[in-house]
Amino acid sequence: PGSDVVILGAGPAGLVLANLLHQSGIDCVVLERASREHVETRARAGYLAPETVRILERHGLADGLRARGREHDVCEFRTPEGRFRLRYGGLGRGEPHTVYPQQSLVSDLIAEFTAAGGRIAFETEARSVTGVDGDRPTVLTHDLDGRPTQWPASYVAGCDGRHGAARRAIPAADARRRHSDHGVSWLAVLVAAPASMDAVGYAVHREGFAGHMSRGPETTRYYLQCDRGTATDSWSEDRIWSALAHRLRADEYGPLREGPVLERGIVHLESDVLRPLRHGSLFLVGDAASLVSPSAAKGANLAVLEAEILAQALAAAVLRGDPRPLLRYSDRCLSHIWRAQEFSHWMIRLLHAPTAPQESSGFHDSLRYARLESLRTSRSHQDWFAENYVGL
Numbered sequence: 001p002g003s004d005v006v007i008l009g010a011g012p013a014g015l016v017l018a019n020l021l022h023q024s025g026i027d028c029v030v031l032e033r034a035s036r037e038h039v040e041t042r043a044r045a046g047y048l049a050p051e052t053v054r055i056l057e058r059h060g061l062a063d064g065l066r067a068r069g070r071e072h073d074v075c076e077f078r079t080p081e082g083r084f085r086l087r088y089g090g091l092g093r094g095e096p097h098t099v100y101p102q103q104s105l106v107s108d109l110i111a112e113f114t115a116a117g118g119r120i121a122f123e124t125e126a127r128s129v130t131g132v133d134g135d136r137p138t139v140l141t142h143d144l145d146g147r148p149t150q151w152p153a154s155y156v157a158g159c160d161g162r163h164g165a166a167r168r169a170i171p172a173a174d175a176r177r178r179h180s181d182h183g184v185s186w187l188a189v190l191v192a193a194p195a196s197m198d199a200v201g202y203a204v205h206r207e208g209f210a211g212h213m214s215r216g217p218e219t220t221r222y223y224l225q226c227d228r229g230t231a232t233d234s235w236s237e238d239r240i241w242s243a244l245a246h247r248l249r250a251d252e253y254g255p256l257r258e259g260p261v262l263e264r265g266i267v268h269l270e271s272d273v274l275r276p277l278r279h280g281s282l283f284l285v286g287d288a289a290s291l292v293s294p295s296a297a298k299g300a301n302l303a304v305l306e307a308e309i310l311a312q313a314l315a316a317a318v319l320r321g322d323p324r325p326l327l328r329y330s331d332r333c334l335s336h337i338w339r340a341q342e343f344s345h346w347m348i349r350l351l352h353a354p355t356a357p358q359e360s361s362g363f364h365d366s367l368r369y370a371r372l373e374s375l376r377t378s379r380s381h382q383d384w385f386a387e388n389y390v391g392l
């Protein structure tokens with residue numbers, strides 16, 4: 001007979017949606033390509049917006065982050081002109097971030113869902129989604145041995161990221177894609193060392209951007225802008241630490257607390273949005289709906305927000321026969337997505353020298369120093385920054 005809703009992907013989007021549907025008494029199943037251990041240890045995001053925390057609290061999903069998350073509300077810009085700090089928790093709407101690693105949130109959400117009797121099929125990869133134009137869509141999966149299974153449902157929620165099966169199921173002619181490659185790449189490293197400063201650090205340097213973000217008492221994430229085409233392993237640990245110290249101006253502002261590199265990866269700063277986020281009975285959520293560059297830490301937060309909007313709309317349709325919230329789902333999410341894209345793009349332009357040939361005359365570089373100076377000195381600019389930095 002199948003389920004009311006089949007959810008593809010056990011990331012923040014799929015797991016928040018699964019918990020909320022289950023709490024409403026809607027029958028759902030989560031299909032996840034990777035193993036449980038893999039998703040519970042995959043380090044990615046860490047800064048949760050206040051609205052994300054409110055959503056998780058509203059649905060009784062915030063015990064872990066309340067117990068182990070830490071409030072954080074300071075960022076520091078280091079530039080050739082000096083450094084300045086913004087205590088954004090006292091600016092704008094006066095709200096902080098909560099630092100809580102994404103893998104801890106994912107582990108909490110899996111524990112909550114399975115303890116309540118929810119079903120997750122790990123190591124089960126969605127290969128195709130068919131029948132989304134009718135009222136009985138079906139997901140075809142393969143397990144690790146290649147055994148196929150069909151999962152019929154009334155609705156399918158595509159929470160399986162940008163390269164998942166849900167996006168592929170939408171014919172190109174039926175969706176408009178907005179894409180931008182910002183021309184910037186980062187080497188992202190996670191290190192086993194405490195934070196080097198009590199702030200999120202953004203270094204603007206002629207050799208490229210460097211970033212510093214605490215992830216917990218013993219782990220810190222650093223980013224280093226690198227050339228396109230850089231191989232993940234091509235920088236030695238010595239080179240990473242010396243570039244970080246140089247760009248973060250450790251000579252002037254204090255040494256970095258070094259430790260072994262636990263994980264590394266290359267991130268291309270790209271944005272990608274589909275419209276609409278619905279095709280028949282298939283809905284896209286989180287990174288499957290829109291990829292937002294990690295420059296402003298919005299991706300996981302959007303995923304949680306969209307999951308709540310979709311859960312409420314599916315509850316209206318399944319429990320009360322009211323299809324109207326589902327009709328509004330795409331437009332509601334897209335307004336949040338474009339606000340987040342706009343701010344992330346603003347951050348990219350603030351932190352990196354222009355890469356487009358027509359902008360490399362020095363004019364655009366001078367503009368971003370003027371923008372940094374405005375951020376350092378103008379209280380209204382700082383309020384705007386704080387509101388967007390923690391907002392959704």
Ligand code: FAD
Pocket residue numbers: 008009010011012013014031032033034039044045046047048102124125126127159160161163164165188267285286287288294296297298299300301302303
């Ligand atoms: P995902 O977390 O990607 O989950 C999708 C799931 O689907 C995965 O578990 C995947 O295995 C599974 N899947 C894929 N294909 C299939 C298939 N065919 N069948 C079944 N399952 C499938 N965001 C922030 O908000 N704050 C931050 O500080 C931040 N920092 C980041 C740092 C880095 C280095 C990176 C890479 C990202 C960062 N992000 C941040 C972005 C954030 O991690 C993502 O936006 C977030 O994970 C999106 O959640 P999701 O549930 O949509 O997708």
